Amino acid sequence: MVFSSPTGDAARQQPWTTWGGSASCTPAHRFAPRSVGDVVRVVRRAREVGRTVRAVGAGHSFSPVATTDGVMLSLDALDHVDQPVRLASPEGRVTHEVRVGAGIRLHALNDALAAHGLALSNLGDIDRQSIAGAISTGTHGTGGDAGTGAGLAAQVRAVELVVADGSVVRASRDENPDLFEAARLGLGALGVLVSVTLGAEPAYVLQAREEPWPLERALGAVADGSFLAGDHAELYWFPHTRTALTKRNDRRALDDAPLDPLRGWVDDELLSNGVFELTNRLARAVPGSIPTINRVSSRALGARRFTAPSHEVFVSRRRVRFVESEWAVPLEAVADVLRDVEDWLARTGELVSFPVEVRFARADDVWLSTSHGRATAYVAVHQYWRTDPTRYFTAVQEIVAAYDGRPHWGKMHTLGAERLRELYPRFDDFVAVRDAVDPDGVFTNGYLERVLGR
Numbered sequence: 001m002v003f004s005s006p007t008g009d010a011a012r013q014q015p016w017t018t019w020g021g022s023a024s025c026t027p028a029h030r031f032a033p034r035s036v037g038d039v040v041r042v043v044r045r046a047r048e049v050g051r052t053v054r055a056v057g058a059g060h061s062f063s064p065v066a067t068t069d070g071v072m073l074s075l076d077a078l079d080h081v082d083q084p085v086r087l088a089s090p091e092g093r094v095t096h097e098v099r100v101g102a103g104i105r106l107h108a109l110n111d112a113l114a115a116h117g118l119a120l121s122n123l124g125d126i127d128r129q130s131i132a133g134a135i136s137t138g139t140h141g142t143g144g145d146a147g148t149g150a151g152l153a154a155q156v157r158a159v160e161l162v163v164a165d166g167s168v169v170r171a172s173r174d175e176n177p178d179l180f181e182a183a184r185l186g187l188g189a190l191g192v193l194v195s196v197t198l199g200a201e202p203a204y205v206l207q208a209r210e211e212p213w214p215l216e217r218a219l220g221a222v223a224d225g226s227f228l229a230g231d232h233a234e235l236y237w238f239p240h241t242r243t244a245l246t247k248r249n250d251r252r253a254l255d256d257a258p259l260d261p262l263r264g265w266v267d268d269e270l271l272s273n274g275v276f277e278l279t280n281r282l283a284r285a286v287p288g289s290i291p292t293i294n295r296v297s298s299r300a301l302g303a304r305r306f307t308a309p310s311h312e313v314f315v316s317r318r319r320v321r322f323v324e325s326e327w328a329v330p331l332e333a334v335a336d337v338l339r340d341v342e343d344w345l346a347r348t349g350e351l352v353s354f355p356v357e358v359r360f361a362r363a364d365d366v367w368l369s370t371s372h373g374r375a376t377a378y379v380a381v382h383q384y385w386r387t388d389p390t391r392y393f394t395a396v397q398e399i400v401a402a403y404d405g406r407p408h409w410g411k412m413h414t415l416g417a418e419r420l421r422e423l424y425p426r427f428d429d430f431v432a433v434r435d436a437v438d439p440d441g442v443f444t445n446g447y448l449e450r451v452l453g454r
Protein backbone atom coordinates (compact mmCIF):
# COMPACT_ATOMS: atom_id res chain seq x y z
CA MET A 1 0.00 0.00 0.00
CA VAL A 2 1.32 3.43 -0.81
CA PHE A 3 0.48 5.94 1.86
CA SER A 4 0.47 9.38 0.31
CA SER A 5 2.36 11.90 2.39
CA PRO A 6 1.00 15.36 3.08
CA THR A 7 4.54 16.54 3.71
CA GLY A 8 6.79 14.69 1.35
CA ASP A 9 8.74 13.44 4.36
CA ALA A 10 7.40 9.93 4.51
CA ALA A 11 9.89 7.12 4.73
CA ARG A 12 8.76 3.51 4.41
CA GLN A 13 9.91 0.33 6.06
CA GLN A 14 12.96 1.71 7.85
CA PRO A 15 13.81 0.01 11.13
CA TRP A 16 13.57 2.15 14.26
CA THR A 17 15.18 1.42 17.62
CA THR A 18 15.28 3.05 21.03
CA TRP A 19 18.36 4.84 22.45
CA GLY A 20 19.31 1.84 24.61
CA GLY A 21 18.49 -0.72 21.89
CA SER A 22 15.90 -2.40 24.15
CA ALA A 23 12.95 -2.03 21.75
CA SER A 24 12.65 -1.77 17.99
CA CYS A 25 10.09 -1.88 15.22
CA THR A 26 9.65 -1.35 11.51
CA PRO A 27 6.91 1.21 10.94
CA ALA A 28 5.03 0.89 7.66
CA HIS A 29 5.41 4.65 7.23
CA ARG A 30 7.18 7.50 8.95
CA PHE A 31 6.12 11.12 8.72
CA ALA A 32 7.52 14.37 10.04
CA PRO A 33 4.55 16.79 10.04
CA ARG A 34 5.38 20.47 9.77
CA SER A 35 2.07 21.78 11.10
CA VAL A 36 -0.97 20.79 13.12
CA GLY A 37 -2.83 20.55 9.79
CA ASP A 38 -0.32 17.91 8.63
CA VAL A 39 -0.94 15.88 11.79
CA VAL A 40 -4.70 16.07 11.21
CA ARG A 41 -4.33 14.87 7.60
CA VAL A 42 -2.05 11.95 8.56
CA VAL A 43 -4.36 10.80 11.39
CA ARG A 44 -7.45 11.00 9.14
CA ARG A 45 -5.76 9.16 6.29
CA ALA A 46 -4.32 6.47 8.59
CA ARG A 47 -7.74 5.87 10.05
CA GLU A 48 -9.31 5.61 6.57
CA VAL A 49 -6.84 2.93 5.50
CA GLY A 50 -6.92 1.08 8.83
CA ARG A 51 -3.42 1.93 10.01
CA THR A 52 -2.48 2.63 13.63
CA VAL A 53 -0.51 5.79 14.54
CA ARG A 54 2.21 6.39 17.15
CA ALA A 55 3.89 9.70 17.79
CA VAL A 56 7.53 9.41 18.79
CA GLY A 57 9.85 11.82 20.58
CA ALA A 58 13.56 11.15 21.05
CA GLY A 59 13.18 7.36 21.32
CA HIS A 60 14.61 7.51 24.85
CA SER A 61 12.12 5.11 26.41
CA PHE A 62 13.40 1.63 27.22
CA SER A 63 9.96 0.00 27.05
CA PRO A 64 8.34 -0.54 23.62
CA VAL A 65 5.82 2.23 24.45
CA ALA A 66 6.52 4.15 21.22
CA THR A 67 6.83 1.23 18.81
CA THR A 68 4.47 0.62 15.91
CA ASP A 69 4.12 -1.37 12.71
CA GLY A 70 1.74 1.34 11.49
CA VAL A 71 2.47 5.04 11.05
CA MET A 72 5.20 6.66 13.14
CA LEU A 73 5.05 10.44 13.50
CA SER A 74 7.97 12.60 14.58
CA LEU A 75 6.91 16.02 15.84
CA ASP A 76 10.42 17.46 15.81
CA ALA A 77 9.29 20.34 13.58
CA LEU A 78 6.60 21.41 16.07
CA ASP A 79 9.12 23.04 18.40
CA HIS A 80 7.85 26.61 18.88
CA VAL A 81 7.96 28.44 22.21
CA ASP A 82 5.19 31.04 22.50
CA GLN A 83 5.57 34.26 24.47
CA PRO A 84 5.20 33.34 28.17
CA VAL A 85 2.03 34.66 29.82
CA ARG A 86 2.35 36.20 33.28
CA LEU A 87 -0.19 34.78 35.73
CA ALA A 88 -2.46 37.21 37.55
CA SER A 89 -2.05 35.38 40.87
CA PRO A 90 0.99 33.08 40.85
CA GLU A 91 0.47 29.49 42.03
CA GLY A 92 3.30 28.93 44.46
CA ARG A 93 6.56 29.57 42.64
CA VAL A 94 4.92 29.35 39.20
CA THR A 95 4.51 32.85 37.82
CA HIS A 96 4.13 32.19 34.12
CA GLU A 97 2.58 29.77 31.68
CA VAL A 98 4.17 29.03 28.35
CA ARG A 99 2.77 27.08 25.42
CA VAL A 100 5.32 25.08 23.44
CA GLY A 101 5.26 22.78 20.44
CA ALA A 102 4.95 19.15 21.58
CA GLY A 103 8.09 18.05 19.73
CA ILE A 104 10.50 20.50 21.35
CA ARG A 105 13.47 18.82 23.07
CA LEU A 106 13.96 19.64 26.73
CA HIS A 107 17.40 21.22 26.17
CA ALA A 108 15.94 23.63 23.60
CA LEU A 109 13.02 24.36 25.91
CA ASN A 110 15.35 25.09 28.85
CA ASP A 111 17.41 27.48 26.72
CA ALA A 112 14.30 29.28 25.45
CA LEU A 113 12.89 29.64 28.97
CA ALA A 114 16.24 30.94 30.24
CA ALA A 115 16.17 33.60 27.52
CA HIS A 116 12.87 34.77 29.06
CA GLY A 117 14.35 34.63 32.59
CA LEU A 118 12.29 31.51 33.40
CA ALA A 119 12.87 27.86 34.28
CA LEU A 120 10.95 24.64 34.93
CA SER A 121 10.50 23.65 38.57
CA ASN A 122 12.07 20.22 38.16
CA LEU A 123 13.71 18.02 35.52
CA GLY A 124 14.98 14.47 35.14
CA ASP A 125 18.67 13.70 34.77
CA ILE A 126 18.97 14.27 31.01
CA ASP A 127 17.48 16.81 28.59
CA ARG A 128 17.46 14.95 25.26
CA GLN A 129 13.75 13.96 25.41
CA SER A 130 10.87 15.77 23.73
CA ILE A 131 8.42 17.43 26.10
CA ALA A 132 5.53 15.29 24.74
CA GLY A 133 7.51 12.06 25.13
CA ALA A 134 8.72 13.02 28.59
CA ILE A 135 5.28 13.80 30.04
CA SER A 136 3.63 10.86 28.26
CA THR A 137 5.61 8.24 30.23
CA GLY A 138 5.77 10.08 33.56
CA THR A 139 9.36 11.30 33.35
CA HIS A 140 10.43 12.66 36.73
CA GLY A 141 13.37 14.07 38.59
CA THR A 142 13.76 13.99 42.33
CA GLY A 143 12.19 16.05 45.07
CA GLY A 144 12.60 16.79 48.72
CA ASP A 145 10.34 18.25 51.36
CA ALA A 146 10.97 21.81 50.21
CA GLY A 147 10.91 20.95 46.52
CA THR A 148 8.11 20.90 44.00
CA GLY A 149 6.57 17.70 42.63
CA ALA A 150 9.08 15.51 40.88
CA GLY A 151 7.10 14.66 37.72
CA LEU A 152 7.05 16.79 34.58
CA ALA A 153 3.38 15.89 33.95
CA ALA A 154 2.46 17.68 37.19
CA GLN A 155 3.90 20.90 35.66
CA VAL A 156 1.50 20.71 32.67
CA ARG A 157 -1.32 23.29 32.62
CA ALA A 158 -2.99 22.42 29.29
CA VAL A 159 -2.52 20.27 26.21
CA GLU A 160 -3.76 20.32 22.63
CA LEU A 161 -4.05 17.04 20.82
CA VAL A 162 -5.26 15.59 17.56
CA VAL A 163 -7.66 12.79 18.47
CA ALA A 164 -8.74 9.76 16.45
CA ASP A 165 -11.49 11.50 14.44
CA GLY A 166 -8.96 14.13 13.31
CA SER A 167 -10.27 16.96 15.46
CA VAL A 168 -7.95 19.19 17.49
CA VAL A 169 -9.01 19.25 21.15
CA ARG A 170 -7.76 21.45 23.99
CA ALA A 171 -7.78 20.08 27.52
CA SER A 172 -7.01 21.70 30.88
CA ARG A 173 -8.43 21.58 34.40
CA ASP A 174 -11.28 23.83 33.17
CA GLU A 175 -11.80 22.48 29.65
CA ASN A 176 -12.32 18.73 29.07
CA PRO A 177 -10.91 18.01 32.56
CA ASP A 178 -11.05 14.20 32.31
CA LEU A 179 -9.21 14.25 29.00
CA PHE A 180 -6.65 16.59 30.61
CA GLU A 181 -6.08 14.22 33.53
CA ALA A 182 -5.50 11.34 31.12
CA ALA A 183 -3.58 13.17 28.40
CA ARG A 184 -0.98 14.91 30.58
CA LEU A 185 0.46 11.45 31.23
CA GLY A 186 -1.20 9.57 28.39
CA LEU A 187 1.28 6.96 27.05
CA GLY A 188 0.48 8.26 23.56
CA ALA A 189 -2.87 6.50 23.87
CA LEU A 190 -5.24 9.47 23.60
CA GLY A 191 -4.00 11.11 20.41
CA VAL A 192 -1.10 13.12 19.06
CA LEU A 193 -0.09 15.98 21.36
CA VAL A 194 0.65 19.07 19.28
CA SER A 195 1.20 21.60 22.06
CA VAL A 196 1.80 21.54 25.79
CA THR A 197 1.30 24.50 28.15
CA LEU A 198 3.64 24.41 31.13
CA GLY A 199 3.94 26.33 34.36
CA ALA A 200 7.28 28.16 34.65
CA GLU A 201 8.94 30.12 37.41
CA PRO A 202 11.65 32.81 37.60
CA ALA A 203 15.08 31.37 36.74
CA TYR A 204 16.97 30.12 39.80
CA VAL A 205 20.28 28.49 40.67
CA LEU A 206 20.92 25.29 42.56
CA GLN A 207 23.76 24.52 44.90
CA ALA A 208 24.75 20.89 44.39
CA ARG A 209 26.34 18.93 47.23
CA GLU A 210 27.68 15.54 46.20
CA GLU A 211 29.21 13.34 48.90
CA PRO A 212 29.94 9.63 49.27
CA TRP A 213 28.26 8.32 52.44
CA PRO A 214 28.06 4.90 54.05
CA LEU A 215 24.82 3.35 52.76
CA GLU A 216 23.47 2.92 56.33
CA ARG A 217 23.93 6.62 57.02
CA ALA A 218 22.08 7.57 53.80
CA LEU A 219 19.17 5.21 54.46
CA GLY A 220 19.01 6.33 58.10
CA ALA A 221 18.79 9.95 56.95
CA VAL A 222 16.01 9.03 54.50
CA ALA A 223 14.12 7.25 57.31
CA ASP A 224 14.39 10.14 59.78
CA GLY A 225 13.53 12.70 57.09
CA SER A 226 16.77 14.73 57.32
CA PHE A 227 17.99 13.62 53.87
CA LEU A 228 14.80 14.95 52.28
CA ALA A 229 14.72 18.27 54.13
CA GLY A 230 15.96 20.32 51.13
CA ASP A 231 14.72 20.81 47.59
CA HIS A 232 16.05 17.81 45.63
CA ALA A 233 17.82 14.72 46.99
CA GLU A 234 18.99 11.45 45.43
CA LEU A 235 21.51 8.71 46.03
CA TYR A 236 23.43 6.18 44.00
CA TRP A 237 24.25 2.92 45.73
CA PHE A 238 27.14 0.94 44.26
CA PRO A 239 26.21 -2.78 44.41
CA HIS A 240 28.80 -5.02 46.10
CA THR A 241 29.82 -2.05 48.30
CA ARG A 242 28.28 -0.31 51.32
CA THR A 243 28.75 3.15 49.78
CA ALA A 244 26.23 5.55 48.31
CA LEU A 245 27.00 8.74 46.41
CA THR A 246 24.53 11.30 47.78
CA LYS A 247 23.39 14.32 45.78
CA ARG A 248 21.43 17.19 47.26
CA ASN A 249 20.48 20.22 45.19
CA ASP A 250 19.13 23.28 46.98
CA ARG A 251 17.96 26.66 45.73
CA ARG A 252 20.39 29.51 46.31
CA ALA A 253 20.69 33.22 45.57
CA LEU A 254 21.50 33.97 41.93
CA ASP A 255 25.02 35.33 42.65
CA ASP A 256 26.49 32.16 44.23
CA ALA A 257 29.81 30.83 42.85
CA PRO A 258 29.79 28.95 39.55
CA LEU A 259 30.97 25.38 38.96
CA ASP A 260 34.73 24.89 38.89
CA PRO A 261 35.04 23.76 35.25
CA LEU A 262 37.96 21.32 35.77
CA ARG A 263 36.28 19.50 38.64
CA GLY A 264 33.07 19.31 36.64
CA TRP A 265 34.88 17.79 33.67
CA VAL A 266 36.73 15.25 35.79
CA ASP A 267 33.57 13.98 37.47
CA ASP A 268 31.06 14.21 34.63
CA GLU A 269 33.12 13.38 31.59
CA LEU A 270 35.90 11.21 32.86
CA LEU A 271 34.23 9.22 35.60
CA SER A 272 30.61 9.21 34.45
CA ASN A 273 31.19 8.80 30.72
CA GLY A 274 34.67 8.10 29.30
CA VAL A 275 36.09 5.95 32.10
CA PHE A 276 32.69 4.44 32.85
CA GLU A 277 32.45 3.10 29.28
CA LEU A 278 35.88 1.48 29.66
CA THR A 279 35.06 -0.01 33.07
CA ASN A 280 31.84 -1.48 31.68
CA ARG A 281 33.74 -3.08 28.83
CA LEU A 282 36.20 -4.49 31.32
CA ALA A 283 33.36 -5.67 33.57
CA ARG A 284 31.78 -7.46 30.60
CA ALA A 285 35.04 -9.14 29.65
CA VAL A 286 36.02 -9.97 33.25
CA PRO A 287 32.83 -10.02 35.36
CA GLY A 288 34.79 -11.00 38.49
CA SER A 289 36.38 -7.53 38.48
CA ILE A 290 33.01 -5.78 39.10
CA PRO A 291 33.10 -5.60 42.92
CA THR A 292 36.60 -4.08 42.78
CA ILE A 293 35.60 -1.65 40.04
CA ASN A 294 32.55 -0.56 42.07
CA ARG A 295 34.67 -0.06 45.19
CA VAL A 296 37.17 2.06 43.28
CA SER A 297 34.42 4.05 41.51
CA SER A 298 32.53 4.77 44.73
CA ARG A 299 35.74 6.15 46.28
CA ALA A 300 36.90 8.03 43.19
CA LEU A 301 33.70 10.09 43.02
CA GLY A 302 34.70 12.45 45.81
CA ALA A 303 32.76 15.20 47.52
CA ARG A 304 32.12 18.40 45.58
CA ARG A 305 29.94 21.47 45.75
CA PHE A 306 29.00 23.76 42.94
CA THR A 307 26.32 26.24 42.00
CA ALA A 308 24.87 26.70 38.54
CA PRO A 309 21.59 27.52 36.74
CA SER A 310 18.96 24.93 37.70
CA HIS A 311 18.77 23.09 34.37
CA GLU A 312 22.56 22.67 34.26
CA VAL A 313 22.56 21.08 37.72
CA PHE A 314 19.60 18.79 37.10
CA VAL A 315 20.93 17.21 33.90
CA SER A 316 24.13 15.44 32.85
CA ARG A 317 25.33 13.84 29.66
CA ARG A 318 24.87 10.08 29.45
CA ARG A 319 27.16 8.72 26.77
CA VAL A 320 27.49 5.18 28.12
CA ARG A 321 24.51 3.30 26.71
CA PHE A 322 22.49 1.25 29.13
CA VAL A 323 19.06 -0.28 29.67
CA GLU A 324 16.94 0.47 32.71
CA SER A 325 14.04 -0.67 34.85
CA GLU A 326 12.64 1.67 37.50
CA TRP A 327 10.09 1.11 40.24
CA ALA A 328 8.13 3.55 42.36
CA VAL A 329 7.68 2.17 45.88
CA PRO A 330 6.20 3.73 49.02
CA LEU A 331 8.86 5.99 50.57
CA GLU A 332 9.00 3.99 53.79
CA ALA A 333 9.83 0.76 51.88
CA VAL A 334 13.04 1.96 50.22
CA ALA A 335 15.54 0.54 52.74
CA ASP A 336 13.79 -2.85 52.64
CA VAL A 337 13.86 -2.90 48.84
CA LEU A 338 17.59 -2.13 48.72
CA ARG A 339 18.28 -4.76 51.38
CA ASP A 340 16.31 -7.34 49.37
CA VAL A 341 18.23 -6.44 46.19
CA GLU A 342 21.53 -6.72 48.08
CA ASP A 343 20.50 -10.11 49.51
CA TRP A 344 19.54 -11.36 46.05
CA LEU A 345 22.89 -10.24 44.58
CA ALA A 346 24.76 -11.99 47.40
CA ARG A 347 22.66 -15.16 47.11
CA THR A 348 22.92 -15.53 43.34
CA GLY A 349 26.41 -14.13 42.73
CA GLU A 350 25.00 -11.83 40.03
CA LEU A 351 27.47 -9.00 39.38
CA VAL A 352 26.24 -5.50 38.53
CA SER A 353 28.52 -2.66 37.49
CA PHE A 354 25.92 0.16 37.42
CA PRO A 355 24.90 2.01 40.59
CA VAL A 356 21.30 1.71 41.76
CA GLU A 357 19.71 5.16 41.56
CA VAL A 358 17.27 6.22 44.28
CA ARG A 359 15.09 9.33 43.90
CA PHE A 360 12.10 10.76 45.72
CA ALA A 361 8.74 12.36 45.00
CA ARG A 362 5.87 13.81 46.94
CA ALA A 363 2.42 12.39 46.21
CA ASP A 364 0.73 13.93 43.16
CA ASP A 365 -2.72 13.64 41.61
CA VAL A 366 -1.90 12.76 37.98
CA TRP A 367 -3.97 9.65 37.18
CA LEU A 368 -1.17 7.41 35.86
CA SER A 369 1.70 9.07 37.72
CA THR A 370 3.97 6.57 39.44
CA SER A 371 3.76 8.79 42.55
CA HIS A 372 -0.04 9.10 42.40
CA GLY A 373 -1.42 9.43 45.91
CA ARG A 374 1.66 8.36 47.83
CA ALA A 375 5.05 9.68 48.93
CA THR A 376 7.42 7.75 46.72
CA ALA A 377 10.95 6.46 46.44
CA TYR A 378 12.13 5.48 42.96
CA VAL A 379 14.55 2.56 42.71
CA ALA A 380 16.18 2.39 39.27
CA VAL A 381 18.38 -0.49 38.14
CA HIS A 382 20.57 -0.31 35.06
CA GLN A 383 22.63 -2.68 33.00
CA TYR A 384 25.21 -2.00 30.31
CA TRP A 385 23.39 -2.23 26.96
CA ARG A 386 25.54 -5.12 25.72
CA THR A 387 24.78 -7.21 28.84
CA ASP A 388 21.55 -9.23 29.09
CA PRO A 389 19.58 -7.61 31.96
CA THR A 390 16.83 -10.26 32.18
CA ARG A 391 17.87 -12.10 35.36
CA TYR A 392 18.62 -8.91 37.32
CA PHE A 393 15.56 -6.95 36.17
CA THR A 394 13.24 -9.93 36.71
CA ALA A 395 14.54 -10.36 40.26
CA VAL A 396 14.04 -6.67 41.05
CA GLN A 397 10.51 -6.77 39.59
CA GLU A 398 9.73 -9.74 41.87
CA ILE A 399 11.23 -7.96 44.90
CA VAL A 400 9.25 -4.74 44.45
CA ALA A 401 6.00 -6.68 43.88
CA ALA A 402 5.86 -7.22 47.65
CA TYR A 403 5.94 -3.41 48.13
CA ASP A 404 3.34 -2.55 45.46
CA GLY A 405 6.03 -1.26 43.11
CA ARG A 406 4.75 0.68 40.11
CA PRO A 407 6.90 0.49 36.96
CA HIS A 408 8.06 3.60 35.10
CA TRP A 409 5.96 3.49 31.91
CA GLY A 410 8.99 4.20 29.73
CA LYS A 411 11.34 1.67 31.33
CA MET A 412 11.58 -2.12 31.22
CA HIS A 413 8.99 -4.25 33.02
CA THR A 414 6.58 -7.05 32.17
CA LEU A 415 3.45 -6.08 34.16
CA GLY A 416 0.05 -6.23 32.47
CA ALA A 417 -3.29 -4.49 32.94
CA GLU A 418 -4.57 -6.82 35.62
CA ARG A 419 -1.78 -5.91 38.06
CA LEU A 420 -1.57 -2.26 36.99
CA ARG A 421 -5.30 -1.82 37.70
CA GLU A 422 -4.58 -2.84 41.33
CA LEU A 423 -1.70 -0.38 41.58
CA TYR A 424 -3.45 2.70 40.15
CA PRO A 425 -6.72 3.86 41.78
CA ARG A 426 -7.64 5.90 38.63
CA PHE A 427 -6.70 3.17 36.12
CA ASP A 428 -10.30 2.53 35.04
CA ASP A 429 -10.95 6.27 34.67
CA PHE A 430 -7.99 6.46 32.33
CA VAL A 431 -9.19 3.50 30.26
CA ALA A 432 -12.72 4.99 30.08
CA VAL A 433 -11.38 8.29 28.66
CA ARG A 434 -9.19 6.40 26.22
CA ASP A 435 -12.15 4.26 25.05
CA ALA A 436 -14.23 7.41 24.57
CA VAL A 437 -11.67 9.33 22.47
CA ASP A 438 -10.16 6.37 20.62
CA PRO A 439 -12.84 3.64 20.45
CA ASP A 440 -11.22 1.91 17.45
CA GLY A 441 -7.65 1.84 18.78
CA VAL A 442 -6.12 4.15 16.17
CA PHE A 443 -3.32 4.99 18.63
CA THR A 444 -2.72 1.55 20.07
CA ASN A 445 0.28 -0.77 19.92
CA GLY A 446 1.35 -4.05 21.51
CA TYR A 447 2.63 -2.34 24.67
CA LEU A 448 -0.66 -0.51 25.25
CA GLU A 449 -2.63 -3.71 24.65
CA ARG A 450 -0.57 -5.30 27.42
CA VAL A 451 -0.63 -2.47 29.98
CA LEU A 452 -4.17 -1.19 29.32
CA GLY A 453 -5.72 -4.56 28.54
CA ARG A 454 -6.81 -3.60 25.02
Ligand SMILES: Cc1cc2nc3c(=O)[nH]c(=O)nc-3n(C[C@H](O)[C@H](O)[C@H](O)COP(=O)(O)OP(=O)(O)OC[C@H]3O[C@@H](n4cnc5c(N)ncnc54)[C@H](O)[C@@H]3O)c2cc1C
Nearest residue numbers: 057058059060061124125129130133136139140188193410
Ligand atom coordinates in the same frame (compact mmCIF):
# COMPACT_ATOMS: atom_id res chain seq x y z
C1 LIG B 1 19.78 8.25 29.21
C2 LIG B 1 18.36 8.33 29.71
C3 LIG B 1 18.08 9.03 30.86
C4 LIG B 1 16.76 9.08 31.34
N1 LIG B 1 16.51 9.78 32.49
C5 LIG B 1 15.25 9.80 33.01
C6 LIG B 1 14.97 10.49 34.22
O1 LIG B 1 15.83 11.13 34.82
N2 LIG B 1 13.70 10.40 34.71
C7 LIG B 1 12.72 9.68 34.09
O2 LIG B 1 11.61 9.62 34.60
N3 LIG B 1 12.95 9.07 32.90
C8 LIG B 1 14.19 9.12 32.36
N4 LIG B 1 14.43 8.49 31.16
C9 LIG B 1 13.28 7.94 30.43
C10 LIG B 1 12.70 8.97 29.46
O3 LIG B 1 12.60 10.25 30.04
C11 LIG B 1 11.28 8.58 29.03
O4 LIG B 1 11.25 7.29 28.56
C12 LIG B 1 10.70 9.55 27.99
O5 LIG B 1 9.42 9.11 27.63
C13 LIG B 1 11.54 9.68 26.73
O6 LIG B 1 11.09 10.77 25.97
P1 LIG B 1 11.15 10.72 24.39
O7 LIG B 1 10.95 12.08 23.85
O8 LIG B 1 12.36 9.98 23.96
O9 LIG B 1 9.83 9.86 24.09
P2 LIG B 1 9.69 8.46 23.31
O10 LIG B 1 10.40 7.42 24.06
O11 LIG B 1 10.02 8.66 21.89
O12 LIG B 1 8.12 8.23 23.48
C14 LIG B 1 7.58 7.98 24.75
C15 LIG B 1 6.06 7.98 24.68
O13 LIG B 1 5.60 9.29 24.38
C16 LIG B 1 4.69 9.21 23.29
N5 LIG B 1 4.78 10.45 22.55
C17 LIG B 1 5.88 11.05 22.06
N6 LIG B 1 5.52 12.19 21.41
C18 LIG B 1 4.17 12.27 21.50
C19 LIG B 1 3.20 13.20 21.02
N7 LIG B 1 3.55 14.29 20.33
N8 LIG B 1 1.91 12.95 21.28
C20 LIG B 1 1.53 11.87 22.00
N9 LIG B 1 2.39 10.97 22.47
C21 LIG B 1 3.71 11.16 22.22
C22 LIG B 1 5.14 8.00 22.51
O14 LIG B 1 4.09 7.51 21.69
C23 LIG B 1 5.47 7.06 23.62
O15 LIG B 1 4.29 6.50 24.11
C24 LIG B 1 15.71 8.44 30.64
C25 LIG B 1 16.00 7.74 29.45
C26 LIG B 1 17.31 7.69 28.99
C27 LIG B 1 17.60 6.94 27.72
